[in-house]
Amino acid sequence: MKITRIEPVIVGAPTPGCGLLSNRNYIFVKVHTDEGITGLGEATLEGYDNTIKGILKDLEPLLIGEDPTRIEYLTQVMIRQKFWKGGILKGTAVAGIELALWDILGKSVGLPVYKLVGGACRDKIRVYANGWSGGATDPVQIKEKAREAMEYGYKAFKFSLALAGWPVSDKALVRKIVSAAEVIREAVGMDCPLMFDGHGRYDADLAIEIGKALEPYNLYFFEEPVQPEDVDAMLKVSKGVPMPLAGGERLSLKNEFKAFLDKKALAIVQPDLAHCHGFGEGLKVAHLADAFSAWVAPHCPMSPVITAISMHLDAVAPNFLIQERLYLNDWRNEVITEPLVVKDGFLTLNDKPGWGIELDEELCKAHPEIQVAMPRLFRPDNSVCDW
Numbered sequence: 001m002k003i004t005r006i007e008p009v010i011v012g013a014p015t016p017g018c019g020l021l022s023n024r025n026y027i028f029v030k031v032h033t034d035e036g037i038t039g040l041g042e043a044t045l046e047g048y049d050n051t052i053k054g055i056l057k058d059l060e061p062l063l064i065g066e067d068p069t070r071i072e073y074l075t076q077v078m079i080r081q082k083f084w085k086g087g088i089l090k091g092t093a094v095a096g097i098e099l100a101l102w103d104i105l106g107k108s109v110g111l112p113v114y115k116l117v118g119g120a121c122r123d124k125i126r127v128y129a130n131g132w133s134g135g136a137t138d139p140v141q142i143k144e145k146a147r148e149a150m151e152y153g154y155k156a157f158k159f160s161l162a163l164a165g166w167p168v169s170d171k172a173l174v175r176k177i178v179s180a181a182e183v184i185r186e187a188v189g190m191d192c193p194l195m196f197d198g199h200g201r202y203d204a205d206l207a208i209e210i211g212k213a214l215e216p217y218n219l220y221f222f223e224e225p226v227q228p229e230d231v232d233a234m235l236k237v238s239k240g241v242p243m244p245l246a247g248g249e250r251l252s253l254k255n256e257f258k259a260f261l262d263k264k265a266l267a268i269v270q271p272d273l274a275h276c277h278g279f280g281e282g283l284k285v286a287h288l289a290d291a292f293s294a295w296v297a298p299h300c301p302m303s304p305v306i307t308a309i310s311m312h313l314d315a316v317a318p319n320f321l322i323q324e325r326l327y328l329n330d331w332r333n334e335v336i337t338e339p340l341v342v343k344d345g346f347l348t349l350n351d352k353p354g355w356g357i358e359l360d361e362e363l364c365k366a367h368p369e370i371q372v373a374m375p376r377l378f379r380p381d382n383s384v385c386d387w
């Protein structure tokens with residue numbers, strides 16, 4: 001069996017809501033073979049659609065005519081034989097292809113991917129909702145949205161407030177974050193896991209202030225409180241707050257995660273299988289975290305395709321904690337022919353070959369590529385704030 005073509009499939013997926021949200025195009029990747037088996041992956045990276053399409057085109061000549069089942073070999077070829085490793089941008093394009101190769105392998109032998117790497121450690125996958133608030137910052141709207149997500153089957157929730165705070169100490173910002181946590185707890189109760197995502201917006205001291213202020217609301221974890229590559233700042237926050245820290249969505253290789261694990265700066269790692277060069281590297285990150293007694297909770301705010309793929313890592317990693325999933329209650333949930341269903345806070349594994357999913361081709365065609373305008377945050381003095 002040989003690879004004949006790499007095909008990107010672009011699906012416009014605007015995000016409905018009542019606040020600042022990231023619109024995006026889903027970038028799916030199909031790898032075609034001369035035996036008629038086609039693999040499916042995802043390489044969605046909002047705001048960088050043209051870049052990812054260009055990198056996929058640049059990588060394609062390295063793969064044509066190669067055996068698609070030599071996954072580790074081909075991944076090394078894509079990473080190491082263009083000289084520039086490329087970080088998240090190249091890591092995302094490589095991931096889209098690498099994921100499709102696993103799908104081909106599974107289909108070629110009639111087994112789900114999780115059975116190719118040791119078999120499932122669990123029968124179902126615990127999941128939490130992200131994006132359920134629609135970007136709301138008003139407490140009344142937040143409470144309504146939380147209750148709606150609970151009715152949809154979720155039992156765990158992550159929230160973030162897209163507010164441009166001052167970089168050191170911002171009492172008003174802290175009060176707004178605490179107010180949001182309070183109304184969410186009123187809606188979902190104290191037993192549901194609740195997580196807060198800082199998006200790397202805060203310095204270490206402000207992050208510690210926020211973490212301490214959120215202590216009464218029993219956070220499951222505090223995600224990306226500081227800049228994602230700053231190990232020392234993350235360590236400082238981890239020692240100063242009363243909840244575990246999570247991070248890693250913007251890291252692309254296992255050695256980058258190791259820097260945080262070595263110093264015990266993260267208790268929970270969050271590789272994104274669509275960005276960290278794929279399933280193989282994500283699995284290595286999970287095993288590395290296990291060696292440091294840390295947990296893995298894959299990042300996944302994109303389409304149902306990458307959620308379904310992530311479930312295979314969740315199934316086999318002994319140290320799996322909880323899976324992120326973007327709250328989808330519209331047509332986006334149906335881009336795969338058998339939509340994922342959340343029931344009592346869990347997703348169910350299937351035992352179909354490969355990833356066990358297929359695109360709904362007609363639905364994808366009905367939603368062509370859109371022009372994406374990413375949200376931008378500025379402080380009152382018009383200085384730039386991290387989105």
